[in-house]
Amino acid sequence: MRIGIVGATGAVGRQMITCLEERKIDVEELRLFASSRSAGKKISYLNQEITIQEVVEGCFDGLDYVLGAVSNALSKEYRPMIEKAGAVYIDNSSAFRMEEDVPLVVPQINGEDALRHHGTIANPNCSTIITLMALAPICRLSKIKSINACTYQAVSGAGMHGIEELENQCEAIRNHEEVEVHTFPSQIAYNVIADIGSMLENGYTTEEMKMQNEGRKILHLPELKVTCTCVRVPVYRSHSISATVVCENHISIAEAEKAIDAFEGDVLYKGVPTPLLTTDQDLVYVGRIREDLTNENGLVIWCCGDQIRKGAASNAVEIMEYLMKHECVTILEYKGEKIMSRKSILAFSAIALAAASALAAYTLKKSKKAQENEDDDEIHFIKIEDGDVDEKKVNPSFEEKSDEVKEVASVYPYLDLDFIEKILNKNDEFNSSYEEDSLVTVMHHVRFAIAEERKAFEEIMGLSGYETTTQDDKVVATRKFFTQPGAIISDILNVANQTNALQGVYEKYDIR
Numbered sequence: 464m465r466i467g468i469v470g471a472t473g474a475v476g477r478q479m480i481t482c483l484e485e486r487k488i489d490v491e492e493l494r495l496f497a498s499s500r501s502a503g504k505k506i507s508y509l510n511q512e513i514t515i516q517e518v519v520e521g522c523f524d525g526l527d528y529v530l531g532a533v534s535n536a537l538s539k540e541y542r543p544m545i546e547k548a549g550a551v552y553i554d555n556s557s558a559f560r561m562e563e564d565v566p567l568v569v570p571q572i573n574g575e576d577a578l579r580h581h582g583t584i585a586n587p588n589c590s591t592i593i594t595l596m597a598l599a600p601i602c603r604l605s606k607i608k609s610i611n612a613c614t615y616q617a618v619s620g621a622g623m624h625g626i627e628e629l630e631n632q633c634e635a636i637r638n639h640e641e642v643e644v645h646t647f648p649s650q651i652a653y654n655v656i657a658d659i660g661s662m663l664e665n666g667y668t669t670e671e672m673k674m675q676n677e678g679r680k681i682l683h684l685p686e687l688k689v690t691c692t693c694v695r696v697p698v699y700r701s702h703s704i705s706a707t708v709v710c711e712n713h714i715s716i717a718e719a720e721k722a723i724d725a726f727e728g729d730v731l732y733k734g735v736p737t738p739l740l741t742t743d744q745d746l747v748y749v750g751r752i753r754e755d756l757t758n759e760n761g762l763v764i765w766c767c768g769d770q771i772r773k774g775a776a777s778n779a780v781e782i783m784e785y786l787m788k789h790e791c792v793t794i795l796e797y798k799g800e801k802i803m804s805r806k807s808i809l810a811f812s813a814i815a816l817a818a819a820s821a822l823a824a825y826t827l828k829k830s831k832k833a834q835e836n837e838d839d840d841e842i843h844f845i846k847i848e849d850g851d852v853d854e855k856k857v858n859p860s861f862e863e864k865s866d867e868v869k870e871v872a873s874v875y876p877y878l879d880l881d882f883i884e885k886i887l888n889k890n891d892e893f894n895s896s897y898e899e900d901s902l903v904t905v906m907h908h909v910r911f912a913i914a915e916e917r918k919a920f921e922e923i924m925g926l927s928g929y930e931t932t933t934q935d936d937k938v939v940a941t942r943k944f945f946t947q948p949g950a951i952i953s954d955i956l957n958v959a960n961q962t963n964a965l966q967g968v969y970e971k972y973d974i975r
């Protein structure tokens with residue numbers, strides 16, 4: 464995988480580099496970006512020294528994933544460049560979290576939402592991630608109606624400047640010097656500040672409203688009500704949250720504890736979780752589970768989690784790992800420009816398996832015929848009928864698209880709608896002539912957990928004229944072809960489409 468990190472010198476960016484090392488992610492190339500102040504400096508990654516680059520036009524080209532750890536304004540500036548390069552952008556800022564076509568993902572809670580991205584995926588707010596990690600197991604027992612939370616947020620939540628400010632203020636107080644305030648609204652050393660983000664008309668801060676707005680999206684609970692008070696405390700790292708959750712049904716303490724204990728990413732802690740206990744690791748510690756004395760369907764919990772890791776860097780890396788495991792990428796390259804289609808690997812595997820069964824059925828029939836010395840007449844392949852696929856499910860924004868796009872999508876339901884749109888826009892170019900420069904390269908990158916599926920896929924793609932290379936559990940199938948004069952769009956889609964594997968088998972055996 465070719466991975467980029469923007470904001471690589473910051474609190475979150477540095478942690479991302481460590482996460483890649485710790486998780487032994489298969490990194491073919493790592494590109495690190497920061498401001499012009501850091502450009503040229505080096506950061507070590509495994510046994511290499513990587514030079515930090517400034518963000519310039521074309522710097523994201525060739526990357527598969529870009530992890531973002533910069534401000535909202537910079538993230539807005541860089542997103543179009545990253546998407547244009549065809550990389551998936553996993554962003555830690557709050558710039559796009561509430562946009563409809565940007566999934567907001569905590570992999571343990573709603574990982575499958577990540578597969579519906581259109582190039583950008585957002586990492587939720589750090590306090591929201593830690594609170595929801597603690598409450599999601601309870602939500603699976605009974606729908607959550609409301610949450611009343613109070614956060615105790617570490618200074619590193621404000622980045623490297625937050626850490627420096629606490630250090631400098633403590634030092635100044637020890638030396639009986641004047642305390643300087645730059646990053647927080649008032650002195651944070653030996654103090655607490657119930658003012659994070661900017662104040663809104665309803666009396667809440669932007670940080671406080673994130674728990675409700677983002678919680679609704681992540682838990683798929685549009686009616687969820689959250690009251691929240693966010694407090695900055697003089698703790699270096701790891702946020703703590705006290706939360707009262709009210710469910711539709713009564714959940715006993717024992718039931719809640721059992722669910723939390725079984726939830727991936729949580730630790731049911733018998734003592735009292737603290738920021739120091741939970742610093743520099745990825746698990747969310749949940750403890751002090753009590754009955755709410757004001758509501759019989761309420762429970763009170765206390766949880767702590769490292770907000771730079773699970774609240775930001777590790778969660779982003781986990782999203783990337785989720786995509787690597789569950790996504791198949793088709794790249795159509797035309798005159799150096801890449802058009803990408805990303806689809807769930809489950810859908811793809813279903814096609815590859817259907818194709819494999821078709822081939823097996825055909826081979827069997829062939830050999831029987833050979834034995835019986837019969838002529839080839841009727842050979843039936845398993846076909847994937849249009850009716851087998853719910854287009855709205857595969858392509859959630861189906862209804863909003865033009866009739867032309869819908870028409871093509873109904874024939875090629877596993878193709879991304881944006882991918883179809885882009886190809887349709889290029890139709891005239893593709894149709895122009897049979898020239899050297901109309902060479903189109905199609906590549907399918909697929910990961911297979913099951914060896915039989917991989918073998919079937921390689922066989923099918925081989926028959927379709929693709930060259931396949933295998934790398935651990937990943938197969939890259941590549942085919943170059945020339946567009947034909949007067950070719951209709953479906954010819955191109957045929958090659959681009961995963962079902963092309965089936966078409967290849969039909970052609971090879973001259974099946975109509």
Ligand SMILES: NC(=O)c1ccc[n+]([C@@H]2O[C@H](COP(=O)([O-])OP(=O)(O)OC[C@H]3O[C@@H](n4cnc5c(N)ncnc54)[C@H](OP(=O)(O)O)[C@@H]3O)[C@@H](O)[C@H]2O)c1
Pocket residue numbers: 469470471472473474475476496497498499500501502518531532533534535537555556557588589619620621622623624770771774775
């Ligand atoms: N800290 C947390 O706990 C946390 C948790 C969740 C989400 N987040 C979010 O994650 C993002 C990063 O936060 P952070 O805490 O890591 O901030 P930070 O420590 O202040 O780091 C900011 C990063 O942005 C880089 N940068 C500044 N100007 C740039 C430019 N023009 N082009 C490219 N890079 C530039 C900085 O590089 P230089 O070193 O060269 O200046 C640095 O690497 C923010 O959106 C934040 O809200 C943070």
